[in-house]
Amino acid sequence: MDQTQLLKGVLDLAVLAVVRGEDGYGYDIVRRLRDGGLADVGDASVYGTLRRLYAAGALTSYVVPSESGPHRKYYGITPIGRDQLARQRDDWHAFSSILDGLLDGPAAHTAQGASA
Template sequence: MDQTQLLKGVLDLAVLAVVQDEDGYGYDIVRRLREGGLAEVGDASVYGTLRRLYAAGALTSYVVPSESGPHRKYYGITPIGREQLARQRDDWHAFATTLDGLLAGPAAPAPARGASA
């Protein structure tokens, strides 16, 4: 299945999930997403998501000088971001449960009361 369309709806959630325990700079976050199984995630999509989450107050950022290249802009999750992550995680679980039910097909009808097997 092409993940591109699925990623559009869950990229905020995925980015918040990978920075919840450890801050990261842009390409590091892309790498973590890919290593986590989102191989088709695009660099530009992640950078746009980081900018949008930062503007919304879900992420904080700071610059760390680098001796071997340009300075790196790190992103960390804020309390607003943690609330958003929790809310979106709950939404995702509810959605996945619903979709799993649809994919499983109709449930077998329950036996009539008083019927013996």
């Protein structure tokens, strides 16, 4: 299955989840998303998401000077971002539960009930 369309719908959630525990700069966030299993995530998509979340107040940013190369812009989650993350996480769990039920179908629930 092509995950590109699925990823577009959940990239905000994934980025907020990645920066929830530790601030990060753009490429570091891309790397963490890829290490977490989103191998097909594009750099441009993540950078656009970071800018959008920052503009919405879900992320804060600050610049850290670097002695070897350009300064890095770090992003951290704000209280607004934590609220958004909690809401989207709950929405995701509810949606994935519904979809699991559709994919499993009524036969799977009948079979599970018979074996219980």
